[in-house]
Amino acid sequence: MDRRSFVAGLAAATLVPRAAASSETRPWEDILAAARGQTVYWNAWAGDERTNAFIAWTGEEMRRRFGVAVVHVRLRDTAEAVARVVAEKQAGRGSGGSVDLIWINGPNFLAMKTQGLLFGPFAETLPNWHFVDTTRKRSNVIDFTVPVEGFAAPWRMAQVVYVYDSARLAAADLPRSIPALLAWAQRHPGRLTHPTVRNFLGATFLKQALAELAPDPAALQRPADDAAFEAATAPLWVWYDALRPNLWRQGREFPETGPAQRQLLDDGEIDIAISFNPAEAAVSIANRLLPPTARVFVLARGTIGNTSFVAIPFNAAGKEGAMAVADFLLEPATQAYAQDPRHMGNFTVLDLGRLDAADRQRFLDLRSDPALPTNEELGVPLPEPHPSWMTRLVAAWEARTH
Amino acid sequence: MLRAAPPLTLALFLLPIAAGLAGTALPAFGYLPALGHTEVSLGAWRELMATPGLADTLALTLRVGLLATALSVVLAIGFCALAHERPWLRRCENALAPLLATPHAALAIGFAFLILPSGWLARLVSPDLTGWHTPPQIVTVRDPQGLSLAGGLVLKETPYLVLMILAASVQMRVRDLVASARALGYGPAAAWLFAVLPRLYAQIRLPVYAVLAFSLSAVDVALILAPGTPPPLAVLAMRWFADYDLALYPRAAAAALLQLALVAGAIVAWRLGEILTARLGRAIILRGWRAPAAEPVAAAAALGAVGTGVAAFAAIAGMALWSVAAGWRFPAALPEALTLDVWTRHLPEVGRPLEMTLAAGAAATVIALVLALACLENEQRAALRPGTGTLWLLYLPLLVPQIAFLFGVQVALVQAGLDGTLAAVIWAHLLFVLPYVFLSLADPFRALDPRFARSAAALGAGRARIFVRIKLPMLAKPILVAAAIGFAVSVGQYLPTLFAGAGRVATLTTEAVTLATGADRRILGVYAVLQAALPALVYGLALGLPRLMFRNRRGLA
Numbered sequence: 001m002d003r004r005s006f007v008a009g010l011a012a013a014t015l016v017p018r019a020a021a022s023s024e025t026r027p028w029e030d031i032l033a034a035a036r037g038q039t040v041y042w043n044a045w046a047g048d049e050r051t052n053a054f055i056a057w058t059g060e061e062m063r064r065r066f067g068v069a070v071v072h073v074r075l076r077d078t079a080e081a082v083a084r085v086v087a088e089k090q091a092g093r094g095s096g097g098s099v100d101l102i103w104i105n106g107p108n109f110l111a112m113k114t115q116g117l118l119f120g121p122f123a124e125t126l127p128n129w130h131f132v133d134t135t136r137k138r139s140n141v142i143d144f145t146v147p148v149e150g151f152a153a154p155w156r157m158a159q160v161v162y163v164y165d166s167a168r169l170a171a172a173d174l175p176r177s178i179p180a181l182l183a184w185a186q187r188h189p190g191r192l193t194h195p196t197v198r199n200f201l202g203a204t205f206l207k208q209a210l211a212e213l214a215p216d217p218a219a220l221q222r223p224a225d226d227a228a229f230e231a232a233t234a235p236l237w238v239w240y241d242a243l244r245p246n247l248w249r250q251g252r253e254f255p256e257t258g259p260a261q262r263q264l265l266d267d268g269e270i271d272i273a274i275s276f277n278p279a280e281a282a283v284s285i286a287n288r289l290l291p292p293t294a295r296v297f298v299l300a301r302g303t304i305g306n307t308s309f310v311a312i313p314f315n316a317a318g319k320e321g322a323m324a325v326a327d328f329l330l331e332p333a334t335q336a337y338a339q340d341p342r343h344m345g346n347f348t349v350l351d352l353g354r355l356d357a358a359d360r361q362r363f364l365d366l367r368s369d370p371a372l373p374t375n376e377e378l379g380v381p382l383p384e385p386h387p388s389w390m391t392r393l394v395a396a397w398e399a400r401t402h
Numbered sequence: 403m404l405r406a407a408p409p410l411t412l413a414l415f416l417l418p419i420a421a422g423l424a425g426t427a428l429p430a431f432g433y434l435p436a437l438g439h440t441e442v443s444l445g446a447w448r449e450l451m452a453t454p455g456l457a458d459t460l461a462l463t464l465r466v467g468l469l470a471t472a473l474s475v476v477l478a479i480g481f482c483a484l485a486h487e488r489p490w491l492r493r494c495e496n497a498l499a500p501l502l503a504t505p506h507a508a509l510a511i512g513f514a515f516l517i518l519p520s521g522w523l524a525r526l527v528s529p530d531l532t533g534w535h536t537p538p539q540i541v542t543v544r545d546p547q548g549l550s551l552a553g554g555l556v557l558k559e560t561p562y563l564v565l566m567i568l569a570a571s572v573q574m575r576v577r578d579l580v581a582s583a584r585a586l587g588y589g590p591a592a593a594w595l596f597a598v599l600p601r602l603y604a605q606i607r608l609p610v611y612a613v614l615a616f617s618l619s620a621v622d623v624a625l626i627l628a629p630g631t632p633p634p635l636a637v638l639a640m641r642w643f644a645d646y647d648l649a650l651y652p653r654a655a656a657a658a659l660l661q662l663a664l665v666a667g668a669i670v671a672w673r674l675g676e677i678l679t680a681r682l683g684r685a686i687i688l689r690g691w692r693a694p695a696a697e698p699v700a701a702a703a704a705l706g707a708v709g710t711g712v713a714a715f716a717a718i719a720g721m722a723l724w725s726v727a728a729g730w731r732f733p734a735a736l737p738e739a740l741t742l743d744v745w746t747r748h749l750p751e752v753g754r755p756l757e758m759t760l761a762a763g764a765a766a767t768v769i770a771l772v773l774a775l776a777c778l779e780n781e782q783r784a785a786l787r788p789g790t791g792t793l794w795l796l797y798l799p800l801l802v803p804q805i806a807f808l809f810g811v812q813v814a815l816v817q818a819g820l821d822g823t824l825a826a827v828i829w830a831h832l833l834f835v836l837p838y839v840f841l842s843l844a845d846p847f848r849a850l851d852p853r854f855a856r857s858a859a860a861l862g863a864g865r866a867r868i869f870v871r872i873k874l875p876m877l878a879k880p881i882l883v884a885a886a887i888g889f890a891v892s893v894g895q896y897l898p899t900l901f902a903g904a905g906r907v908a909t910l911t912t913e914a915v916t917l918a919t920g921a922d923r924r925i926l927g928v929y930a931v932l933q934a935a936l937p938a939l940v941y942g943l944a945l946g947l948p949r950l951m952f953r954n955r956r957g958l959a
Contacts, residue, residue: 041906046917047916049917073908074916076644077644079644081905086648087813098821248539253544253545253546253629254630268520268536269520287922288728401631402454
């Protein structure tokens with residue numbers, strides 16, 4: 001590596017405290033014109049087939065309507081794409097980068113934003129931005145307590161639910177709190193698990209427990225330091241140490257991802273599986289991945305919710321195409337398509353009150369499904385802790401499980 | 403120009419490995435200017451040693467590597483010790499080609515479904531025989547001991563070693579040796595083991611080391627079958643390399659280097675084992691022991707070898723069944739209904755990785771064939787005698803763990819602006835395709851009766867004309883078989899594709915491994931079946947084409 005990239009590397013590692021703002025100001029028509037003919041390499045976690053199918057559908061629509069080609073770069077972990085952008089910055093590649101769009105949130109977003117690896121702000125200049133619910137769905141503008149500031153555009157909502165088969169478990173016996181979950185696991189050893197904590201959903205399993213067990217939940221909204229982490233997580237580890245021997249395979253092995261955990265549920269190896277999609281049961285039934293009797297439940301004191309974003313790396317080769325995709329994802333018709341349980345089933349990031357009657361009708365027309373929870377059942381989602389909590393939880397869990 | 407072929411081939415080969423190893427070794431010892439580290443330090447090694455569970459990781463890695471290799475060698479030898487006299491075993495050899503052609507990842511995916519507590523085997527006997535209405539709480543796949551990982555590796559390595567032994571025995575007068583030993587009162591297996599194996603082993607030594615190196619450092623199979631907490635060393639290094647936190651980079655490099663040391667140490671240990679076994683064997687042979695126990699032992703091993711073959715076919719069949727299953731829940735032995743839905747829905751998305759697989763496979767194979775033929779022709783014209791040193795060099799990419807040099811290669815590719823291109827992927831594949839193509843082509847090429855060429859020369863044909871009109875047609879069959887092997891090797895590459903392709907060049911194998919950790923088994927079935935079918939198809943062509951081309955030429959078809 002040469003001197004120039006050494007300096008760039010040093011700068012990336014230490015000197016730049018936050019994203020170097022190069023705000024998008026061009027008229028939208030110019031952006032669309034520049035986008036035509038571009039190929040957008042959308043780096044997205046590919047462990048969920050329904051999402052993969054949605055991304056493929058997005059690609060078809062983008063080609064047909066805007067002349068933009070979308071290629072899904074299938075990731076095992078979002079960090080792979082972040083690592084690629086970091087490596088390119090190290091190698092001094094300031095433009096023509098290989099990543100155009102990343103599905104991102106949480107620690108990955110914070111890392112890219114603070115290291116100046118993101119293009120923007122651009123999100124609030126997108127034509128469809130004004131439909132986005134920024135008041136009641138606060139996670140659309142504050143990601144894991146980090147202000148998004150237009151460096152990423154929201155595209156889907158997530159909220160923790162627990163999936164079960166109503167043919168095997170009675171609704172009355174479901175554990176509706178974190179302590180109840182432990183008691184349930186002790187009564188049914190081997191019938192509960194969570195994805196490995198290195199996976200975001202596995203980390204969320206612990207965060208959900210932490211949100212309920214932490215002595216002072218407000219502390220989770222601030223960056224964690226050693227003392228705060230120690231104090232907040234002490235009850236969590238007591239709970240987890242009691243839970244772990246009662247997990248599937250005595251808590252010595254964990255499924256790699258959420259879908260792998262769902263496969264265990266379908267195979268009958270476990271009875272309860274955590275998910276980030278309230279429509280998990282409905283979507284899985286529609287795709288014959290779970291029996292028709294699958295349902296979801298949430299905890300009495302609420303569950304964590306967040307927003308998935310798309311962001312554009314600072315050196316993306318197809319920035320205009322990437323913005324066109326980000327805007328397409330916010331179109332009411334796209335959002336309604338995504339919310340259909342036959343497709344992805346995830347809840348919209350839009351404020352239905354801001355849509356015109358025809359667009360609002362698209363959402364009202366979505367067929368009701370017995371496997372879908374109502375908004376009342378879901379309740380108001382709990383906020384995500386600051387990303388540092390997740391990073392520390394993963395490290396602490398790794399150290400404890402060895 | 404022909405004279406440039408061997409140095410060019412070696413340069414294509416050794417430069418990336420050397421550059422890659424340097425790109426791994428320097429950061430491992432703290433030299434990483436891009437991060438501002440220019441002083442040699444052991445910090446990365448201290449971090450590596452402090453990793454929780456590292457001892458378990460190393461024990462797991464060694465246990466799996468040695469167990470899988472030993473088992474594969476024993477099964478393959480047992481099979482060959484009996485196959486030379488049993489026609490029905492010889493027929494099993496026809497099944498080797500498709501097994502060899504099936505990439506590791508596809509087999510591992512199918513094998514996992516076979517042996518899961520909720521897998522196909524359990525479904526076949528439940529609930530009638532077992533009383534299991536829900537899957538039993540037993541540990542099979544991803545077991546902490548790594549037995550399922552070793553099993554998955556044996557599935558693929560046994561047929562490979564059988565093929566290597568059969569190829570090596572062509573050059574020995576096996577029949578005469580066995581007949582002499584039989585006349586002295588040895589049983590069929592003992593005759594082969596005592597008279598043939600000792601000389602034959604020298605020729606399969608490098609393939610055995612390649613198996614050992616692969617079993618110690620495979621990433622794709624490990625991602626599917628190995629435990630995740632703690633994982634084998636190569637997976638651990640992979641995790642750190644893939645992390646966006648660059649501070650982990652030196653630690654990842656150190657782990658990759660440790661992997662290299664592990665492989666080197668294991669090869670040395672294996673060599674010591676060989677020497678001990680040889681001493682013991684010689685003592686037994688000299689004492690004239692007729693070893694009647696060899697017969698049942700060899701029979702058991704042969705049975706085991708056939709068993710791995712059956713399991714491998716069942717693994718592929720299970721995934722094929724999933725790809726057309728409407729729904730298939732425990733404990734049903736077969737799907738509720740069959741449908742082509744998944745195929746019709748997912749074929750369009752398979753198009754691009756399929757194209758890339760074909761393009762990379764075809765290009766790497768053709769380049770490898772041209773280079774191998776040029777080297778061999780040059781060797782013959784210059785009347786060179788190939789030494790063992792060359793052979794070791796050829797095997798280098800198969801002996802050095804991929805993780806130890808691919809990351810360095812990737813950095814070099816990024817700097818050259820070549821990462822993520824098809825050309826880079828083809829080159830990376832070439833590193834692994836070329837040894838196999840060369841090795842499978844070398845023996846037939848060298849064995850071709852020189853009198854054909856001399857007769858042609860006497861009739862006035864030049865060297866080029868002899869090569870094109872005599873050698874190439876006469877060698878059509880081995881050339882096509884070498885091409886088929888090369889293509890299969892290319893299709894199976896996971897890490898090289900991932901690193902050189904920067905995620906942009908996706909093949910069936912990278913897609914399948916990405917999906918393997920969780921997604922819908924039916925879609926995985928589509929990928930696994932395509933992965934297995936593609937090389938098998940090329941194999942079929944390689945065997946069928948000469949029959950078509952030379953149906954009126956005896957001995958060529």
